[in-house]
Amino acid sequence: MMKKGILKSLIKLINTEPQFNEQSNLESIELKKQDISIQYERNLATFKTIFSVPKNIDVKTREFTIRSFNRRAFIIYFGTMADHDQIQRSIVEPLIENEQPLSGIRDIVSFPVEKTSTNIGEITEYVTSGNTALFVDGDHQCYVFETTKIQGRSIEKSDNEVIVKGPKEAFNEKIADNMSLIRKKIKNENLIIESHVISKRSRNDLLLVYEKDLVNDELLQKIKSRLCSIDKDSISDLNLLEQFLEERPRSLFPTILNTERPDRAVSFIEDGHIVLLMSNSPSCLILPATFWALFHSPEDHYLRAPYGNFIRILRFIALFISVFSSSFYIAVTNYHVGMIPPDLLMAIAGTRERVPLPSIVEILMMEFAFELIREAGLRVPSPIGPTIGIVGALILGQAAVQANIISPIVIIVIALSGLSSFIISDVSMNFAIRMTRFLFIFAAGFLGAYGAAALFIVGLFYLVSLKSFGTPYFAPMTPHFFSGKDLIIRHVPMKERFRPGYLKPKDVVKQRKGST
Amino acid sequence: MNQQPIKLGIREYVSIAVLMVGAKAMEDTPAMLFKQVHNAAWMIPILSGAFFFITLFLLLKTLSVFQDKNLFVVIQLLLGRFLGFIVCLLIFLIFSFAISIDTRTYTNIINTFYFNTTPKQVIYALLMAVCAYGAKKGIQHVGSVAYLLVFYAALSMALALFLSTQDSNIQAMLPIWGTGKLEIMRNGVLRISTFADFFLLAMLIPLLKSNKEFRKGTWIAYVSVIIQISVSVLIFICMFDNSLEGIGYPFHTAIRYISLGSYIPNIEIVFFVIWILAAIIRFTTLLYIIAMMFGHIFKIKDFEYLIPSLAAVYLLIGSIPESTIDVSLKLKLYLTYTIGPMLTAIAIILWLAALLKGEFKHAKNKNSM
Numbered sequence: 001m002m003k004k005g006i007l008k009s010l011i012k013l014i015n016t017e018p019q020f021n022e023q024s025n026l027e028s029i030e031l032k033k034q035d036i037s038i039q040y041e042r043n044l045a046t047f048k049t050i051f052s053v054p055k056n057i058d059v060k061t062r063e064f065t066i067r068s069f070n071r072r073a074f075i076i077y078f079g080t081m082a083d084h085d086q087i088q089r090s091i092v093e094p095l096i097e098n099e100q101p102l103s104g105i106r107d108i109v110s111f112p113v114e115k116t117s118t119n120i121g122e123i124t125e126y127v128t129s130g131n132t133a134l135f136v137d138g139d140h141q142c143y144v145f146e147t148t149k150i151q152g153r154s155i156e157k158s159d160n161e162v163i164v165k166g167p168k169e170a171f172n173e174k175i176a177d178n179m180s181l182i183r184k185k186i187k188n189e190n191l192i193i194e195s196h197v198i199s200k201r202s203r204n205d206l207l208l209v210y211e212k213d214l215v216n217d218e219l220l221q222k223i224k225s226r227l228c229s230i231d232k233d234s235i236s237d238l239n240l241l242e243q244f245l246e247e248r249p250r251s252l253f254p255t256i257l258n259t260e261r262p263d264r265a266v267s268f269i270e271d272g273h274i275v276l277l278m279s280n281s282p283s284c285l286i287l288p289a290t291f292w293a294l295f296h297s298p299e300d301h302y303l304r305a306p307y308g309n310f311i312r313i314l315r316f317i318a319l320f321i322s323v324f325s326s327s328f329y330i331a332v333t334n335y336h337v338g339m340i341p342p343d344l345l346m347a348i349a350g351t352r353e354r355v356p357l358p359s360i361v362e363i364l365m366m367e368f369a370f371e372l373i374r375e376a377g378l379r380v381p382s383p384i385g386p387t388i389g390i391v392g393a394l395i396l397g398q399a400a401v402q403a404n405i406i407s408p409i410v411i412i413v414i415a416l417s418g419l420s421s422f423i424i425s426d427v428s429m430n431f432a433i434r435m436t437r438f439l440f441i442f443a444a445g446f447l448g449a450y451g452a453a454a455l456f457i458v459g460l461f462y463l464v465s466l467k468s469f470g471t472p473y474f475a476p477m478t479p480h481f482f483s484g485k486d487l488i489i490r491h492v493p494m495k496e497r498f499r500p501g502y503l504k505p506k507d508v509v510k511q512r513k514g515s516t
Numbered sequence: 517m518n519q520q521p522i523k524l525g526i527r528e529y530v531s532i533a534v535l536m537v538g539a540k541a542m543e544d545t546p547a548m549l550f551k552q553v554h555n556a557a558w559m560i561p562i563l564s565g566a567f568f569f570i571t572l573f574l575l576l577k578t579l580s581v582f583q584d585k586n587l588f589v590v591i592q593l594l595l596g597r598f599l600g601f602i603v604c605l606l607i608f609l610i611f612s613f614a615i616s617i618d619t620r621t622y623t624n625i626i627n628t629f630y631f632n633t634t635p636k637q638v639i640y641a642l643l644m645a646v647c648a649y650g651a652k653k654g655i656q657h658v659g660s661v662a663y664l665l666v667f668y669a670a671l672s673m674a675l676a677l678f679l680s681t682q683d684s685n686i687q688a689m690l691p692i693w694g695t696g697k698l699e700i701m702r703n704g705v706l707r708i709s710t711f712a713d714f715f716l717l718a719m720l721i722p723l724l725k726s727n728k729e730f731r732k733g734t735w736i737a738y739v740s741v742i743i744q745i746s747v748s749v750l751i752f753i754c755m756f757d758n759s760l761e762g763i764g765y766p767f768h769t770a771i772r773y774i775s776l777g778s779y780i781p782n783i784e785i786v787f788f789v790i791w792i793l794a795a796i797i798r799f800t801t802l803l804y805i806i807a808m809m810f811g812h813i814f815k816i817k818d819f820e821y822l823i824p825s826l827a828a829v830y831l832l833i834g835s836i837p838e839s840t841i842d843v844s845l846k847l848k849l850y851l852t853y854t855i856g857p858m859l860t861a862i863a864i865i866l867w868l869a870a871l872l873k874g875e876f877k878h879a880k881n882k883n884s885m
Contacts, residue, residue, distance in 0.1 A: 331785075332785070335630075335631070336630075336782075336785045338781075338782045339780075339782045339783070339784075339785050341779050341780055341781060342781075447631070447634065447638075447639075447642065448630075448631065449630070449785050449788060449789050450626060450630065450631060450639065450642070450788075450792060451642075452789075453788075453789045453792045453793055453796075454642055454643075454646045454792075454796070456789075456793070457646060457650065457661065457793050457796050457797075458646055458649055458650070460661045460664060460665075461649060461650045461653050461657055461658070461661055462653075464653075464657045464660035464661055464664075465653045465654070465657045472522065472660070474660060474664065477663075477664070478525075478527065478528060478659070478660040478663040478664060479522050479523075479525050479528065479656070479659075479660060480525050480527055
């Protein structure tokens, strides 16, 4: 402990933060703390400077006279973020045309949602998120209309988590759409959608979604305090936020589930998890996440129990094949030759006879080539896509064998492990599996089965010690908790009677015994 | 983040205990048993299990009076500060010696059976490094890993034993009394060290949810381990018969012998992997408990930081003997014959002390109130 302390202070001494010659924005911060004036001219000038009006082309201001009061007024909004027609039809026109002397703005304007505010900073925030602000001469407050209309993609099919049976829609970049996708699946007043602002400069919105009567308050508090502790100018995307939230950002294995399927998010909310949504991100984060959440696919539950379990077991085997097949090949051919049946051994030896490289180099070369093909296939523009496959398979495979650079059996091994790795659908988990594969190749190359076994158990020690917001990675299997017993094998839905106990939900039992 | 540590569940505890003691069937214990009592070797685990039952029963009874206190605390409470210290130190030293010898034995097995050309030091160092890493993660995590592995370990062990029966001869059991009934009794008493690890597990009591869970878990593990060791010794006897005397590590010879049909002649690597995983769990737990003892004796609260250095010390001690024969025939024998009686004596002394001090009555009164 002591040593660490000394080391830390030494490092601190060396790595001092460099001094920057920054310009102070104290003036504008002070300005934002003030209230608006009742003088029309002054307000106009203030907001024109705040929004740099002539320079900033999409900020629209419009000055007019409210006929019924006979007072000057102006509105300010972003033309690119607000609904122009709506503003014209329901705010400006009534104000200009109405002649009857009425008591207030609310009675004239037909636009429904309205807030009032006096603080300059707050109004600025509203306007930047697409609202329209109305200032009236002589009035000490400002009227805000929610006129936001942002351009974006409509709700589309899920691309990355494809399933055959079950709902197809996916989250998109519009946060209002995402909210409604969740809300329409849980018709319950206890579903809470709470808003948070997480960064200081860009003021990125974040929504916390949970069920009030399920979620554990301690967990909720923990997540909120973690969110508050983030001190950053801008976090523009949910995937960036994911890295800020994780306890071990350098770890190979993910501890937060990132999904683009609303049905999946909903099923987790109904178990007492907390879901984070962010504007501009077509996905959501589910906290806390265990190994099982990352390993499962929503289709496991949509299919009938035997079919769902069939693909579960398939995936489980694929997980092992993709991690161990290459290292197994290396261990067996280099250290434990006796394991191979004599006939097969002769065949392998025959094909390897003219290959000049050691088998570990062969395997590494091919693994590397496979990863290259995979990455290239992703990045290449879609019309050329199929070509990459042909080039990869034909040229790299066939030609490399003919050129005696690698032996044919290596191609089988690599193809098997590569193919299996596609079965893990979660992107982060997929990466983790692919990268551990390389570690195992080195371990097996170093000490055969003993090296691989040692690495395996070290990996297990590491994995069980991982925690996602206090939840152990392999919960509820070990340490044991009450749960729906949905681990490697899932039961029929009637038997899944409990919510996961590691979340300590307020209501553990989903279905009382004998109620079917 | 401040999180209170999750307690060791009963599943995890039983898995640790089963892997820890069950591993004995897969090293040189069966061969050593055979040397003394020949064909009756399979009775010894049952007999010593029965003898050790008394020790364990007394120990658990004594410990149950002190809720949520570990073995060392109880020893010091009952025997006083000075005597308690001496006894604790004795236990610590004996098990330190035992872990060094045992890890060395396992290194020898790996070296002679699977990696003949790899330097012993590399194998040994890797084993200790892995154990130190695991132990430093804490016993809860060791327990979790043990639980994840225990089913596969049991399954593969059962498969190996099942495959071994194909070429064995049940008549090898005869003569049923081996070298004689008296000899069996004598060895049954001497061999109670096989189960000595249960004594150590009493250090983990405060980490479990309750004392009751500890007792329950211990009995489950105890019975299953006795059956497991006895059955495997019996199968080895049926398989090798008299030649068992000349075999150092029957499990490893057996898995080299068996085959899966005629097409896959050698499957020992599969069993080797499972075996080494179980062995690592065993030593990790041992290392953790010994570090805990050390921390307790010398009043070091954060004993987890000691684990790497302790592992290094045991690695050095284990490297001292020059040959395999020295280790498994001489040193291990001394150890086996001292540990059993010593622990029994300690258990009885503790029980007597508790009885004389009136702790049992005291607890009873407390309960009835």
